[in-house]
Amino acid sequence: MKKTPLRQIAIFSVMALLGACQVTNSNSTDEFQYGPIQLDSSDPNFAAAYRVLQNKCISCHTHSNWAVYTSSALWADESRVVIRGDAENSPLIQQIRANLMPQDGSISSSETQTLVNWIDNMP
Amino acid sequence: MKFSVALLIAFLALVHSRPAEAYPHFIGHGYPSCLNCHYNPLGNGPLTDYGRSVGADLVSSGMFYPQNWSDEKVASLSGFLFRTPVQDHIRTQINYRGLYLIQNPGTSIEKKQWINMQADGQLILKFLEDDKLTFVGDFGYSPPEQPIPGEDPNKKFRSREYYVGYRFSPAIGVYAGFMDKAYGIRVAEHIDFNRVIPQVTQDDQTHGVMVHFVNEEWEGAVQGFVGNLQQASDLRQKGFSAIVERSVNEIHRVGFSVMKTSGEYLSLLSGALHGRFSLKDGSAVLVELGQTRKSTQNGTGDRNSRYGLLQTYLRPIRGLYFLANIEYLKGDVTNDSTTIRWGPGVQFFPVQKLELRLDVDDSRNFNPNASTVDNWMVLLQTHVWL
Numbered sequence: 001m002k003k004t005p006l007r008q009i010a011i012f013s014v015m016a017l018l019g020a021c022q023v024t025n026s027n028s029t030d031e032f033q034y035g036p037i038q039l040d041s042s043d044p045n046f047a048a049a050y051r052v053l054q055n056k057c058i059s060c061h062t063h064s065n066w067a068v069y070t071s072s073a074l075w076a077d078e079s080r081v082v083i084r085g086d087a088e089n090s091p092l093i094q095q096i097r098a099n100l101m102p103q104d105g106s107i108s109s110s111e112t113q114t115l116v117n118w119i120d121n122m123p
Numbered sequence: 124m125k126f127s128v129a130l131l132i133a134f135l136a137l138v139h140s141r142p143a144e145a146y147p148h149f150i151g152h153g154y155p156s157c158l159n160c161h162y163n164p165l166g167n168g169p170l171t172d173y174g175r176s177v178g179a180d181l182v183s184s185g186m187f188y189p190q191n192w193s194d195e196k197v198a199s200l201s202g203f204l205f206r207t208p209v210q211d212h213i214r215t216q217i218n219y220r221g222l223y224l225i226q227n228p229g230t231s232i233e234k235k236q237w238i239n240m241q242a243d244g245q246l247i248l249k250f251l252e253d254d255k256l257t258f259v260g261d262f263g264y265s266p267p268e269q270p271i272p273g274e275d276p277n278k279k280f281r282s283r284e285y286y287v288g289y290r291f292s293p294a295i296g297v298y299a300g301f302m303d304k305a306y307g308i309r310v311a312e313h314i315d316f317n318r319v320i321p322q323v324t325q326d327d328q329t330h331g332v333m334v335h336f337v338n339e340e341w342e343g344a345v346q347g348f349v350g351n352l353q354q355a356s357d358l359r360q361k362g363f364s365a366i367v368e369r370s371v372n373e374i375h376r377v378g379f380s381v382m383k384t385s386g387e388y389l390s391l392l393s394g395a396l397h398g399r400f401s402l403k404d405g406s407a408v409l410v411e412l413g414q415t416r417k418s419t420q421n422g423t424g425d426r427n428s429r430y431g432l433l434q435t436y437l438r439p440i441r442g443l444y445f446l447a448n449i450e451y452l453k454g455d456v457t458n459d460s461t462t463i464r465w466g467p468g469v470q471f472f473p474v475q476k477l478e479l480r481l482d483v484d485d486s487r488n489f490n491p492n493a494s495t496v497d498n499w500m501v502l503l504q505t506h507v508w509l
Contacts, residue, residue: 008215009246022281023353024267025326026319027386030358034388034419054423060454094232099496103462103488 024065033058033067040071042123049118052111056102057092072122087119147308148436148444150399151407152181155368155376156342162247162259164296164335165344165366166309168284169216169245169259170508172208175201178508179475184442187474201475204509214247217509225501239264240504243283253290260285283328298333301351305333305344305366306380307395308411310434312482316450316464317430321382321393321415322360329360343367343378350386360384360391374401380413390418405438414456429453436470444470446482460490478506 039047050070058066069075076084081092088094095101096112147157147166157166160174170178176198188197202208203215220241226234243263250256266279286300303309306323318324331348344366350359362385368378375398382393395413402408411432417424431451436444446468453461468482486498 009213009248022265022267022278023351025328025351025354026322026324027327027351027354027358027360027389030386030388034421034424036421059424091232098230098232100227100232100498103460103486103495103498106460106490106492 029065029067032070038070040073043072043118045114045118045121046072048114052107052114056107056111060102072118076122082119082122084122085120087116090119093119147310147399148407148409148434149182149405150374150376151401151403151405151436151438152177153374153401155370155374155399155401156337158335158337162257162288163284163286163302164298164337165303165305167303168261169214169247172202172214178472182442183472183475183477184440186442197475205476212249214249216245216247218243218245218506219508220504220506223503226498228499228501241506253293255290257288258286259288281326283325294338295334295336298335299331301328301330302333303328304348304364304382305346306364306382306393307366307413308397308399308409308432310409310432312432312434312448312450312464312484317411317413317432317452320428320430320452320454321395321413322384322391323382339373340370341367342370342376348384357387360386360389368397368399374403375399388420389424392416402437405436405441405444407436409434409436426455427457429456442472446470448482448484459492460488462486462488476508478504480504480506 039050041047049072053066058064066079069079075082079092081090081095083090088097093112093116096107096115149160154160154177156164158164160170160177161167162169162171179197179201180194183197185197199207203217208214218241219239222238222240224234224236224238226232241263242265243261245262246258246260248258260282261284262280262282264279265281267276282301284300284302286298286302288296288298290296304323304327306321307318315324329348329350330352331346333344333346335344336342345363346365347363348361350361352359362383364380364382364384366378366380368376371377377396377398379397380393380395382391384391393413393415395411397411398409400408400410409432412429413431414427414429416427419425429451430453431449433449435447437446438444448464448466448468450464451461452464464484464486466482466484468480471479473479480503482500482502482504484500484502486500488495
């Protein structure tokens with residue numbers, strides 16, 4: 001029987017402790033999705049757009065963190081689906097135009113236009 | 124030893140991780156219980172020595188081994204870094220799973236990406252007669268895909284399980300620590316898709332205590348949990364879950380799961396029926412039907428969702444499995460919209476410690492009130508375990 005590899009145990013133990021750091025899971029955005037929502041009011045088009053996003057996008061994409069983007073700036077800077085001032089080249093609008101999203105096809109043309117208007121006129 | 128550790132560190136530094144995977148279809152090989160091959164009696168996580176030797180002999184094709192190698196010779200290479208363990212109390216493992224994903228192939232919005240699904244190192248300590256007492260720890264490189272407010276984006280490692288297990292007898296054991304919830308069938312496609320609904324995905328482990336029992340006819344587990352204690356207290360989902368299976372004709376299993384969880388903003392009540400049926404010689408069928416009721420504090424997400432899984436594995440020759448996967452999702456049982464994801468696949472284990480897989484998936488929503496299209500995906504997976 002060989003000696004116990006203590007160094008191996010020590011390295012793995014340290015790694016296990018470090019591993020406790022990142023905790024993102026299905027509930028990380030619960031407060032934003034299901035708690036009281038406070039939207040940034042600096043963009044006058046955002047509130048209407050967020051209602052569409054909430055009902056047509058965020059409600060299914062629960063495993064993304066879109067729910068926490070409560071300002072236009074966060075959508076433009078973090079989401080990777082919105083290009084400020086360029087709706088037609090934004091992946092969000094491209095997916096809708098191609099009838100790929102929302103998967104149940106339930107978004108209306110006026111709701112799509114609300115999103116286009118929001119992105120094209122983002123401050 | 125130095126080489127092993129250096130290799131592990133280099134490996135973990137290069138990649139980042141996501142889901143683990145179990146193989147409940149191995150009921151087709153005569154293994155109805157996960158306990159034979161995994162330290163976690165409900166599957167997932169590191170393999171036992173026996174599980175490693177099964178992976179080397181029964182599961183892999185054997186066609187690339189020298190003809191004069193016996194099964195014993197092949198199994199003797201199934202240990203960490205192809206070595207035979209020289210002591211009884213410590214085991215280490217490494218898992219890497221990479222995915223080349225092509226979304227909407229051949230269209231103007233085609234997207235190709237490489238995803239490091241899993242890059243974990245695992246440590247197992249085992250003591251007492253028949254390894255009654257075990258400690259299992261898992262660690263992987265897994266940066267968050269997008270920053271979450273309130274969480275440090277520089278924290279890129281995570282542990283998906285660490286627990287202590289004690290088996291009072293082969294029939295009953297207690298496990299305490301951080302682990303997956305005892306609920307339903309754990310296969311990767313299902314975890315990526317329908318298991319988002321009851322929140323039993325690759326990142327939804329919880330701190331708790333689980334009692335597991337098994338005999339010739341019955342197997343099950345009851346788990347009480349307090350949520351992920353590393354997470355803010357208002358986000359933790361506390362509750363309980365249970366899974367029970369009964370053997371049918373010794374080679375099949377049918378069962379059910381229930382789960383109730385609640386936090387400050389969200390409560391879930393889930394139930395599922397499932398079956399795992401052996402077609403013998405390694406072929407199998409998996410079935411699950413479930414429903415989840417979601418209640419939210421602000422009412423925006425209140426709904427009942429229903430889901431289903433039908434997956435077949437046909438094994439024409441050793442090491443090769445042809446798959447057919449059909450998943451059903453009704454996000455809200457009160458509306459007309461239903462999503463079906465279906466497609467064929469091939470799973471191949473050419474040699475021990477290597478799995479190659481090709482899947483083609485189409486997701487399509489069926490809604491009589493709207494125009495919808497097919498969402499095609501091609502998935503090429505490589506899985507290496509050392």
